Amino acid sequence: MAQTLTTRAGLALAAAVALVAASACGGGKDDDKSVLPEGETGTVHIATAFDQPGFNLFNSHHYRGFDMDIAFYLGEELGFTPKFQDVTHAQRERELQEGSAGMVISTYSITPEREKKIDFVGPYLMTSQGFLVRKDYDAIKKEKDIDGKTLCAVEGTTPSRVKMPSRTVMNEAPDYSTCVRKLQQGGVDAVFSDEALLYGYVEQKKNTKVPLKVVPNVNMGLLNRYGIGIPKGHPDDCRRILKALRKYLVEEWSSDIKAQLPALVATYPGNWENRFKPDPEDLNTYSSCRA
Numbered sequence: 001m002a003q004t005l006t007t008r009a010g011l012a013l014a015a016a017v018a019l020v021a022a023s024a025c026g027g028g029k030d031d032d033k034s035v036l037p038e039g040e041t042g043t044v045h046i047a048t049a050f051d052q053p054g055f056n057l058f059n060s061h062h063y064r065g066f067d068m069d070i071a072f073y074l075g076e077e078l079g080f081t082p083k084f085q086d087v088t089h090a091q092r093e094r095e096l097q098e099g100s101a102g103m104v105i106s107t108y109s110i111t112p113e114r115e116k117k118i119d120f121v122g123p124y125l126m127t128s129q130g131f132l133v134r135k136d137y138d139a140i141k142k143e144k145d146i147d148g149k150t151l152c153a154v155e156g157t158t159p160s161r162v163k164m165p166s167r168t169v170m171n172e173a174p175d176y177s178t179c180v181r182k183l184q185q186g187g188v189d190a191v192f193s194d195e196a197l198l199y200g201y202v203e204q205k206k207n208t209k210v211p212l213k214v215v216p217n218v219n220m221g222l223l224n225r226y227g228i229g230i231p232k233g234h235p236d237d238c239r240r241i242l243k244a245l246r247k248y249l250v251e252e253w254s255s256d257i258k259a260q261l262p263a264l265v266a267t268y269p270g271n272w273e274n275r276f277k278p279d280p281e282d283l284n285t286y287s288s289c290r291a
Contacts, residue, residue, distance in 0.1 A: 036240060037080050041079050045101045054200025087101070089156040104228070119230050120229055122227025124227070125277070131218055132192075134184070141218070151171065225286055227287070249280045
C-alpha cells in the first residue's frame with residue numbers, strides 16, 4: 001500500500017494530537033496490555049528518541065524521520081494510530097517490560113542480550129559503526145588513530161560497549177544531541193555511533209558554523225541490525241508486524257531513505273542500498289517470530 005503525503009500528514013497530526021492527550025492524562029500505560037489494538041483501529045504507544053535527525057525528530061509539533069515513517073506505515077497496514085513518546089536509549093527495554101510502550105522504534109539494534117528481555121521484529125536497516133567529526137578535522141584516518149582520542153557515545157547503545165584502544169577516552173552522554181554539542185564545541189574529538197545514524201547529523205549541521213562529516217572507511221565494532229522492539233509473549237502480533245515490515249522493505253524503504261537521509265545516499269551513490277538495506281527474507285532469521 002503506497003503512502004501518500006496527505007495520508008502521512010494526517011497520521012502525523014493524529015499522532016501529535018495523541019501525544020498532547022497522553023501528556024494531559026499524565027501517562028500511557030492503561031491501554032498498552034497488548035502490542036496491537038484488538039479492534040480494527042486503535043492507538044499504539046511507540047517509544048522513540050525525539051532528537052535524532054533523519055530517524056526520529058519531534059520539532060514544532062511535527063514528526064519526521066525514517067523510524068517514524070516506519071511507524072506510520074505500520075499504522076496504515078495494521079490499523080492503528082502511533083502515539084509517540086520520548087525515550088532515552090538506556091530506557092528502551094524498560095519501556096516495553098513495564099508496559100509503558102507497545103513498540104520501540106528508535107535505531108534499536110537486535111542483540112542477544114536484549115533478546116533475553118524483549119522480542120524483536122527486523123532488521124529494517126543494517127549499519128556499521130563509525131565516527132562523526134568536525135568537517136575540518138583530519139586526525140582520524142585509520143582505526144589506529146582512535147588511540148588517544150576523546151570520544152562521545154550514548155549510554156545504553158551498542159557503540160558504548162565496544163572495546164577501544166587503551167589510551168582512548170570514552171565519554172558517555174544520555175543522548176546524541178549532547179554528544180554532537182560537545183563535538184561542535186571542541187569538547188570531544190569524535191562521536192562514535194552507527195554510521196547511518198551519524199549521517200542525519202551531517203545533514204542537520206551542514207549549514208552551521210561547525211559542519212560535520214563521517215570519517216570515511218573507518219569502522220569499529222560489529223554490524224548492527226535495527227529492529228522493532230516489542231514486549232515478550234505476543235507471537236501473533238509479532239507475525240503481523242513482521243509481514244507488514246517485510247512489505248515495507250519492498251514498497252517504501254528506498255524512497256524513505258532518500259527523503260530522510262540524503263547525506264547517506266550521496267556518500268554511497270549506486271551502493272547505498274547494498275550497504276544498508278536488509279534482504280526481506282532476513283526478517284525470518286533475526287526476528288523473534290517467523291512469518
